[in-house]
Amino acid sequence: MERLTPAARYTLDALKQAGADDAQVSVSEGKTEEFNVDAGEFSLIRSVYSSGASMKIIKNRRKGTVAVNQLDRDTIDTAVAECVAAADSGVEDDALSIASLEENADFKDGALVCDKAAFFDSVIKLTEDIKREYPQIMIEQLIATHFYGKHVLANTNGVLFTEEDGSYNVSVMYSAHDGENATSFNYFDFEFLDPHADILAMDGARTMLDRAVAELQTKPFTGKFVGTAVFSPACLGDLLGIVTGSFTGDLALIEGTSIWKNKLGQQVADDRFTLSVIPHDPRIVCGERITSDGYRSEDYDIIKNGVLNSFCLSEYAANKTGLTRSKSTSGCIGVMPGGENLDKLIAGIEKGILVCRFSGGEPANNGDFSGVAKNSFLIENGKIAYPVSETMISGNMAEMLFHVRGFSAETFCDGSSVLPYAAFDGVTVSGGGAEE
Amino acid sequence: MDDYIKRALEGVSEDAEGCGQTMRGRNVSVVSGNLVGNASFVTHGIGARFCKNGVWGFASDSACTPESAAAVIAAAKENAALLHSRRSKNKPALTNARAAQFTEARPFRDTDQKTLTDFARALDAYIETTYKDLASRSVMIRANCIEKTLRTSEGTFAYQLFPRTYVIVAMSMETADGATVELFDVLGGGEGCFTDYYSDPSLLYPAVDKLHRELAAKKEGVFPSAGERLCIIDSEIAGMVAHEAVGHTVEADLVLAGSVAATNLGKQVASPLISLTDFAHTAFGKRAPLPVFVDDEGTECKDAVIIKDGVLVGYMNNLESAMHFGMEPAGNARAYNFSDEPLVRMRNTALHPGKDKLEDMIASVEDGYYLTKTQNGQADTTGEFMFGITMGYEIKNGKLGRALRDTTISGVAFNMLKTVDMLSDTVSWDFAGYCGKKQPMPVSMGGPAIRCRVNIGGR
Structure with missing residues (x-):
């Protein structure tokens, strides 16, 4: 130095x-x-x-x-x-x-x-x-x-x-x-x-x-149904980045467009859902030690057992809104795993989709999203049926968090996050041939 | 910086280039009346790249001294030698000519921060006082300039300026069911400095009013019915088709990685109505929105013709890929910052116009959608693309109906383009975006309104 x-x-x-x-x-x-x-x-x-x-x-x-x-x-x-x-x-x-x-x-x-x-x-x-x-x-x-x-x-x-x-x-x-x-x-x-x-x-x-x-055996999916979407850990991380930005971030709270703006301390998700910021977790590589505002960085829960515990706010946004500055400005997140492994989670799904990459437009402030399910597999009668192409999914992020089917017991760490597979009900799946 | 680079490159006989660059930017953001962004930045630095039998070494330093220039060139050469020693491709030296000469005549012109903050605050004040039904509003101003000097071992000298400025206004409204809908638009701007395009905020009021009308319609909007539908993609967003759906798949580095374009050269990939070009500096008889005259390998920029009358006829190349494919390089190797190596990138990518009138196109649709604003898009090497749609309307019996809420469209480019049966006679450009591909890159994209079948997300 x-x-x-x-x-x-x-x-x-x-x-x-x-x-x-x-x-x-x-x-x-x-x-x-x-x-x-x-x-x-x-x-x-x-x-x-x-x-x-x-x-x-x-x-x-x-x-x-x-x-x-x-x-x-x-x-x-x-x-x-x-x-x-x-x-x-x-x-x-x-x-x-x-x-x-x-x-x-x-x-x-x-x-x-x-x-x-x-x-x-x-x-x-x-x-x-x-x-x-x-x-x-x-x-x-x-x-x-x-x-x-x-x-x-x-x-x-x-x-x-x-x-x-x-x-x-x-x-x-x-x-x-x-x-x-x-x-x-x-x-x-x-x-x-x-x-x-x-x-x-x-x-x-x-x-x-x-x-x-x-996926070389991919088939186009035709038709439309409402079912269960199982998101891979990497895909879950991308989706939760959208949730934290749109519902808990600086701009959403300063503008007042966050649908969670009055939900602090209230249930915003299924009680099995805990989302934490974990820069000090030993599995995280070189996690944040100093926030961008100039404070010592600490781990904290955004959502604990489904209850909104903290927004993700800078000191300026906290001062502006009368809320509390978050304890870290890190993007290192962890989600509490569930009790069943992925195979068992899928075994309980009648009709759904395993989504391994999501390519979508930026969701609206209210959490409405739609996009292409990339590198994804159709689930039928508790089993992975076949890989699909040209398949879209849509739903609402905020509603989806209440419709948790389950989280996998196994978690995956890439050095900057620790995440399980996550299954949510009520997601619309539509294929290329879907017509009214 | 140029003198240091020139001296450091003297006597270098290998394929090499040295670049000195300054990047300047001013950002102002007013969010619901709060000046949350009031910032500027300046970065300088030197970068160099060497080719050794088909593999490359690169180095850069933010220090701008004779010593750092010499050190950067030595480090780049060392990196090329290291890679050659472990993973040589044993390819011959690049034989393409790269001795372009270009000197930008215009000087760089800055705009002071106060001019920008005053403009943003005045525009915000108009929105606040005029529209009481908004849940939020924001005004953002961007005024950036890249200043770049390039020399190559083959004798290129290029000094170029890439100034760009624009104003973005975003608004949101609460719907009856408590949700929020939002909309944004780029109001004016282009290549140049802020005062080239903006003098009086009131000149933007009509555009703000139009945005508000569209948002009010969207507030009452509906979700489209998910599935494959007949759509009119407005010229305002047709550039996304050119850039995302097709452009990325014909970048030669992605072709080499097995993109769908690899097996389609010379084949009919689109309706015969479709022609697509990546323009260098002049498009349809006018200066292109973001002109490039010499690329970052020292190649003089020319138009890269990609699709002609529906047939795939070319790729976008750097020197290396042009040699591989036996094509003429058109200057598509671009680096964003001094610390970045040149990659195969787009410049001003556009679909050519047709002969139809937009109103006739809408009137021709019995049941479909008219899509007018987009926000983001992604491409896939398979040609499968996706764009977020932030504004659109139902079309019922040839007439515009209810507005749409946010949705997404997707398709497979070469399948979708075969369904195109009408193109409007006017082209619109979007110049305010960045393309993401390891490095960001300012690009423009354009095209006419397109009648085609695509998948649309919804409920």
């Missing part, structure tokens, strides 16, 4: 001298090492050296923010002047604030040094394992990255956090091919600390590739 802490202090001093009542600065440096595979072949190695400073000023109850990517004094001085000009052009707002001083800390976590040779070997092994075990799988794109970063967050209330971390990440986008027959693409993504890791052995990777090969 030998360069960053002085840069942070210099920036805060400059902001104060420029008339700041309050100010916050975040400065960072990082290095990324990356391997790319395109169309099944290694294509590129990439190294990125980065730095950055973002600053926020509150002056006469008005806010300005500026971000730059260099830390020299000329750049900082120019940015400070721009930040002041932005605040001067702003609007008075009593909800503006910076973090109060609690307890400063230094955090260090993860794989701080990239073992480029070992990581390269692991990525080569992954591509060779896939080629050998799954000859029908085409890796459309693989991005393997080690990111190392250090970061200082400081403000004029005396807050000073430092953070240094590093981790490996592999993201694989793939499809299955058999002659001219090809499946939709799907992807998996893992974050981890061991450069020697057996990546194909990670949670759910082989299951997803097995399913892709099965």
Whole structure:
């Protein structure tokens, strides 16, 4: 932090001298090492050296923010002047604030040094394992990255956090091919600390590739029914991201469009549903330690046993709405698993669909959604019947959370979330030939 | 920066390029009267890429000094050598010419933050005072510019500016059943700086009023009946068909990965009415919405003709894929930031117009939908596409009926395009979006109104 802490202090001093009542600065440096595979072949190695400073000023109850990517004094001085000009052009707002001083800390976590040779070997092994075990799988794109970063967050209330971390990440986008027959693409993504890791052995990777090969037998689904949708862990994570944004996020509460705006402490879901933000869970890799507002990050429950326990709000949105700032700004989520494994969950479903990827429009504020069920399988009489193409699903997210069929006992961790399969009743499934 | 890159590239004989870039942006967001966003950013940096027998090394640094330029080029070369040593493709050097020369004549022009905040607040005040039936409202202004200098080992020099600005207004209303419907639109804007397009907020009032009328109709709207339906896709969203449904499947890197276009070159993939081009800088006789003159590999940009009279005739290529397919590169290799390597990307992708009048097209539909606004879309290498639809109407017996609530349409591009039997005679462009593909990229997309059959989600 030998360069960053002085840069942070210099920036805060400059902001104060420029008339700041309050100010916050975040400065960072990082290095990324990356391997790319395109169309099944290694294509590129990439190294990125980065730095950055973002600053926020509150002056006469008005806010300005500026971000730059260099830390020299000329750049900082120019940015400070721009930040002041932005605040001067702003609007008075009593909800503006910076973090109060609690307890400063230094955090260090993860794989701080990239073992480029070992990581390269692991990525080569992954591509060779896939080629050998799954000859029908085409890796459309693989991005393997080690990111190392250090970061200082400081403000004029005396807050000073430092953070240094590093981790490996592999993201694989793939499809299955058999002659001219090809499946939709799907992807998996893992974050981890061991450069020697057996990546194909990670949670759910082989299951997803097995399913892709099965999808070569896809049939278009015709007709329409209302039944049970079983969402894969990755798909559930995407859907819950929409739920948290539309129902509990800053804009939804400031605008007052959240349908849960008056539901704090009330039942908003089946009582088996618990949704938590878990940056400190030991399964999470390099989870958030400092919130973007400048507080120490903590785990918390958004929904506990079906009851809305907390919104996901920044300090500004909390001040604006009279609600409470959330304890973390992390996107690392966990959902409480159920008591039955996936096979047993499916065995109880008369008619439904196993959805492994959802490609849909952004749901309305009230939770109405519709989209294409990608990489998905029809369920009939308690069994997976066949993979489907050109099939759409629709429903309402808020209603769906009350219509829980069950959660699987098994959970899957990709390094940034820990999620089970989730089955919801009352979802409309329609195929290409559906006519009134 | 350019001098540092020029010096660092001197004597380099391999396939190499060096880029210096500055990206500037100003963002203002007023949400229900609150100035929640009042920000600007500036980033600078240098990037370089080397090719070694078909594999690439890339490096970048935000430091802009002679030393960092030399270090970036050395690191890129080292990365290419490392990959060549472990996974060589043993391909010959790139033989395509890339010695384009281009110097942007216009200077970069910034707009101060106060001009933007004053404009946004004035527009917000109009909405607040005029419309009391809104549950929420927001005004967002974006004014960004990418300034890029490129040199290649083959002699390219290109200095280009990519300025873009626009205003987005969003509104929502509560329905009788307690739900909320919302709608947004991009009001004006285009390639250039803010004051090129906006001077007086009152000039946008008619567009705001139209948006409010549409939202009021949507408030009383119905869900479509799910299934395959005859639809008129308005020209305002036809660009999504060009970009999402077709464009991504004909990007050569995805073709190599096995997209549906791989086995369809030279085949009839659409109605003979359909022609589709990815325009470089001039489209239908006018400057394209987001013109590109030299791509990030140093290739002079030309139009990439993709579908002609319903036949798939080409792909969008970078130098490497153009060599692979034996096609002429048209300048589709684009990098978003200095820290990004060039990827095969679209520029201004559009379906060509037909001869029909929109009103005749609507009148021709006995039972279907007229879809007028979209929000997002996704593509698949199989050609299966999806767009979110945020505004539309029933068509009953050739006349517009009730408005629609939010829904989604989907289809398989080359199947859907074969059902096209009418195209309107006017083209609309959408220039305010970003395409996502490892890196974001400003792109424009356009087309005429289309009569076709697609799957529509609903209840």
